Amino acid sequence: MKECKIGVYVCNCGTNIAKVVNVEEVVESLGKMDGVVVARSYKYMCSNPGQEMIVQDIKNLGLNRVVVAACSPRMHEPTFRKALENAGINPYFLEMANIREQCSWVHDDAIEATEKARVLTSAAVRRVKYHEPLEKRSVPMCPATLVLGGGVAGLAAALELGDAGQQVYLVERENRLGGNVGRVDLTAPYLDSARDLLTEFITRANQNPKITVMIQSKLVELGGYVGNFQARVEDAQGDIIELAVGSVVVCTGYKEFDASRIKSLAYGWLPNVITSFELEGMIRKGKILTKEGNVPQYVALIHCVGSRSLEYHPYCSRVCCMTALKYAHEIKSAIPKSYVSDVYIDMHAFGKGCEDFYRRSTEAKTMFLMYEKGHPPRIREAGPDDDCGMFIWVKEQLSGEEIEIPADLVVLMVGMEPREDSEAVAHLVNISRDKHGWFIESHPKLDPVATTTDGVFIAGACSSPKDIPDTVAQARAAAARILAKIAKGEIWADAVYAEVDEDLCSGCRVCNELCPYTAVEYDKVKKRSHVIYAMCKACGACVAACPSGAIKARHFTDQQIFAQIEGVLPWHSNHVS
Amino acid sequence: MADKKLQIALYWGAGCGGCDVAVLDTNEFILDVAALADIRLWPIAVDGKYKDVEHMQDGELDLTLYNGAVRNSENEEIAKLLRQKSKIMVAFGSCAHMGGIPGLANLCKKEEIFKTAYLDNPSIESRNQVVPYPQTKVEVGELEIPTFYKRVYKLDAIVPVDYYVPGCPPAPHQIKTVLLAVVGGKLPPRGSVVGASDRAVCDECQRKKNEKKVSKFYRPWQIIQDFDTCLMEQGILCAGSATRGGCGVRCPNTGQGCRGCYGPMPNVKDQGAKLLSAVSSVIDSKDPKEIERILAGIPDFVSMAYRFGLPASMLQRSFQQ
Numbered sequence A: 001m002k003e004c005k006i007g008v009y010v011c012n013c014g015t016n017i018a019k020v021v022n023v024e025e026v027v028e029s030l031g032k033m034d035g036v037v038v039a040r041s042y043k044y045m046c047s048n049p050g051q052e053m054i055v056q057d058i059k060n061l062g063l064n065r066v067v068v069a070a071c072s073p074r075m076h077e078p079t080f081r082k083a084l085e086n087a088g089i090n091p092y093f094l095e096m097a098n099i100r101e102q103c104s105w106v107h108d109d110a111i112e113a114t115e116k117a118r119v120l121t122s123a124a125v126r127r128v129k130y131h132e133p134l135e136k137r138s139v140p141m142c143p144a145t146l147v148l149g150g151g152v153a154g155l156a157a158a159l160e161l162g163d164a165g166q167q168v169y170l171v172e173r174e175n176r177l178g179g180n181v182g183r184v185d186l187t188a189p190y191l192d193s194a195r196d197l198l199t200e201f202i203t204r205a206n207q208n209p210k211i212t213v214m215i216q217s218k219l220v221e222l223g224g225y226v227g228n229f230q231a232r233v234e235d236a237q238g239d240i241i242e243l244a245v246g247s248v249v250v251c252t253g254y255k256e257f258d259a260s261r262i263k264s265l266a267y268g269w270l271p272n273v274i275t276s277f278e279l280e281g282m283i284r285k286g287k288i289l290t291k292e293g294n295v296p297q298y299v300a301l302i303h304c305v306g307s308r309s310l311e312y313h314p315y316c317s318r319v320c321c322m323t324a325l326k327y328a329h330e331i332k333s334a335i336p337k338s339y340v341s342d343v344y345i346d347m348h349a350f351g352k353g354c355e356d357f358y359r360r361s362t363e364a365k366t367m368f369l370m371y372e373k374g375h376p377p378r379i380r381e382a383g384p385d386d387d388c389g390m391f392i393w394v395k396e397q398l399s400g401e402e403i404e405i406p407a408d409l410v411v412l413m414v415g416m417e418p419r420e421d422s423e424a425v426a427h428l429v430n431i432s433r434d435k436h437g438w439f440i441e442s443h444p445k446l447d448p449v450a451t452t453t454d455g456v457f458i459a460g461a462c463s464s465p466k467d468i469p470d471t472v473a474q475a476r477a478a479a480a481r482i483l484a485k486i487a488k489g490e491i492w493a494d495a496v497y498a499e500v501d502e503d504l505c506s507g508c509r510v511c512n513e514l515c516p517y518t519a520v521e522y523d524k525v526k527k528r529s530h531v532i533y534a535m536c537k538a539c540g541a542c543v544a545a546c547p548s549g550a551i552k553a554r555h556f557t558d559q560q561i562f563a564q565i566e567g568v569l570p571w572h573s574n575h576v577s
Numbered sequence B: 001m002a003d004k005k006l007q008i009a010l011y012w013g014a015g016c017g018g019c020d021v022a023v024l025d026t027n028e029f030i031l032d033v034a035a036l037a038d039i040r041l042w043p044i045a046v047d048g049k050y051k052d053v054e055h056m057q058d059g060e061l062d063l064t065l066y067n068g069a070v071r072n073s074e075n076e077e078i079a080k081l082l083r084q085k086s087k088i089m090v091a092f093g094s095c096a097h098m099g100g101i102p103g104l105a106n107l108c109k110k111e112e113i114f115k116t117a118y119l120d121n122p123s124i125e126s127r128n129q130v131v132p133y134p135q136t137k138v139e140v141g142e143l144e145i146p147t148f149y150k151r152v153y154k155l156d157a158i159v160p161v162d163y164y165v166p167g168c169p170p171a172p173h174q175i176k177t178v179l180l181a182v183v184g185g186k187l188p189p190r191g192s193v194v195g196a197s198d199r200a201v202c203d204e205c206q207r208k209k210n211e212k213k214v215s216k217f218y219r220p221w222q223i224i225q226d227f228d229t230c231l232m233e234q235g236i237l238c239a240g241s242a243t244r245g246g247c248g249v250r251c252p253n254t255g256q257g258c259r260g261c262y263g264p265m266p267n268v269k270d271q272g273a274k275l276l277s278a279v280s281s282v283i284d285s286k287d288p289k290e291i292e293r294i295l296a297g298i299p300d301f302v303s304m305a306y307r308f309g310l311p312a313s314m315l316q317r318s319f320q321q
Helices: A023-031 A048-061 A073-086 A100-104 A110-128 A152-163 A179-183 A194-207 A276-285 A320-334 A354-363 A422-429 A468-488 A541-545 A558-568 B018-024 B029-036 B050-054 B073-085 B094-098 B101-107 B110-119 B172-184 B271-282 B288-295 B301-305
Strands: A006-011 A036-042 A065-070 A094-098 A137-140 A145-148 A168-171 A211-214 A218-225 A228-234 A240-245 A247-250 A273-275 A298-305 A339-344 A367-370 A378-381 A390-395 A402-407 A409-414 A456-458 A490-493 A498-500 A520-523 A528-531 A551-553 B006-012 B037-041 B061-067 B070-072 B086-092 B135-138 B141-144 B148-153 B163-165
Touching (some): A006 A048, A006 A110, A023 A036, A023 A065, A036 A048, A048 A073, A065 A073, A073 A094, A094 A100, A094 A110, A100 A110, A145 A218, A145 A228, A145 A240, A152 A179, A152 A194, A152 A211, A152 A468, A168 A228, A179 A194, A228 A247, A247 A422, A273 A276, A276 A320, A276 A409, A298 A320, A298 A402, A320 A339, A320 A354, A320 A409, A339 A390, A339 A402, A367 A402, A468 A490, A541 A551, A541 B271, B006 B073, B018 B061, B018 B172, B029 B037, B037 B050, B050 B073, B061 B073, B061 B172, B073 B086, B073 B148, B086 B094, B094 B163, B101 B148, B110 B148
Parallel strands (some): A006 A065, A065 A094, A145 A168, A145 A247, A168 A211, A247 A456, A273 A409, A298 A339, A298 A409, A339 A367, B006 B037, B006 B061, B086 B163
Antiparallel strands (some): A218 A228, A228 A240, A390 A402, A498 A528, A498 A551, A520 A528, B135 B141
């Protein structure tokens, strides 16, 4: 190994570090360490003058290793790596010691915090000596995309990609495109026709030569990695079609809550208790009638069926409140003499135009009754002398009274839940699900359509209940992410990844099942395992597990980690006795 | 020495004697050894006194095969003496290599060991309950026996070692290889583990390996095993994946899990820790209670994972010591 010339830079972070840690003491102590050529402090190491100080030292003093004692590497490791690169040395010759989050922010005792900062920094110095120069590697990006699900999300994603001239395979399980939106009449809050909206999407998708629509088809296997997936799709004839794609968009949507699970609502037992989707069916046919064929006089809408309940789903299904208001409008216009009551917990009208829609609904003489979360409404059959078919018991919150309201038709606003096949789909495309079964995004706020598997995106209600505008926005966002990758033409894999030394691998296969990114592959002919670096996220699971020590994590080698550990431990000699 | 015969010594430290027997197991080859070499010290088979060794010139011995760990002052003294007199010092067998089975004593205090061996032991007559002391006064003077140390050491913790021959015991063909290499002057780089593979036992094991998911561990007698399938996959603990090969897959081929006697792979510092990683990686559950239940099927993991290498592990001993 070439002689190490290490520069140590200790940051004050304004007063963030310096108010607890005695920075000058750390600098003085580190300056005496073996291999350290220069040790300096600065007010803000991440600032331009701070970085320039490092760059100049590398150039003037011939430094070949740099240790920055500052904040978390999550914050500024890329900044300082860039500085090393600018000075002409490999960016991986940097090591950071976190003396802010791990010292000054969590300790009051200045003496102990200073000692800890010194120890962490000297451990970094010991580690950096073993750093190796690393290079990033690239793989080609296949421009075709597999879109799973032909609902409004899948259609929007496919059109965005197809219109940009890229090949799309749109795979739909059912025998028609349109998904759940295809079961709806009008949409809230502007009462536009769902059919018009969908027809345009479906026609365009079918006409676009870049979009291959595959109905009654399903994904059976997905192999490979970002930019280079191999998908096997079973089509309507039962044939397996092999597709090479660079990206996958999962738009598998949701299913409605099974209302028969809530016994007090009598769904499936009283014939005129129906779900919101059954009402949509009546509206689409043009007639709202009871099972007996009568025009209902009293219609009640019950909110949060399966949603916002500890017993069923704790989350809000987001679209049902506005859909219920839409029904109030539709019922009133279809049966002007009817009485519509709306039985709700809270009215969620957060979307664009929704609050206005709510206000107009209250003016349309709908009776709003507020019930308490813990006391859901109960439905019973009316007697022969009553002028209605059923009664709904409600513990009304605003009046504080327990009342019964008449109903001939009760519409249950069933919430959304993950599809039964969500676990299988998650397994197929290697993404995670939350405790409810919704697919998990890479970051809920900053990266809402990506997943932890590179190249696999999620859009629409498969990740959580969503309305049409949010769904379409997500689908187009996923398409934009994919188009950006296609435009680049290649995928750059991080230089930090695990690799198998095939001379040491015995093919025991302990590592095979472990990788959360399915980056470990077993070669049955060679009887050795190997890591596909483009898929590896350098989590280290296989490295730790490999009983033969044949898997090495670049930038996290045993040697580097042991040197770092030895740096924080006091030295004990072996005394024979 | 005029005939330039190889000058060799074999020593038995803290061990069972199996390594010496393994040397004899080379059968007729031992006669070739006798023809090629002067055996200057071999307490089990040849007359030779420590005094004779003390009188040798430094480096007079070409080769010492030291088997057994260092457990008492005699082991240490002779290790140092033989090191001084030998050109090549070989840690021979698991005990010298890594501490071996005696090294498991590092889980106990010296007092506990004495209690079990000399006091609280049904095979000892009650009036004879006495623990060894280094010095004992008798009528004619003071008698001295070696001091029993608090810990067991592997040989290279005491003296520099040139080569390691692993195994409990080393396989006869390995012993031949080592002796012939010394005779022929064809020695690998110092510090090498000789006569073993750089790949794990699994590499030579013919059992079929699949992705591993274990939901229950068995002792070998608790299950009728499939001889064609990886033992670990059947829930039988096998150290093969964490152990250097070269032994000829002796244990798995007879239906027993590998016991790990050839020690860790070249890049590995701690064989037991690696085995722990391997075992925890194949457990087929994410539920803590279920995992606990599965792990309860392994009665004494430390003794299993560090059967031959506790003094060579990173922790080396129980914290109580």
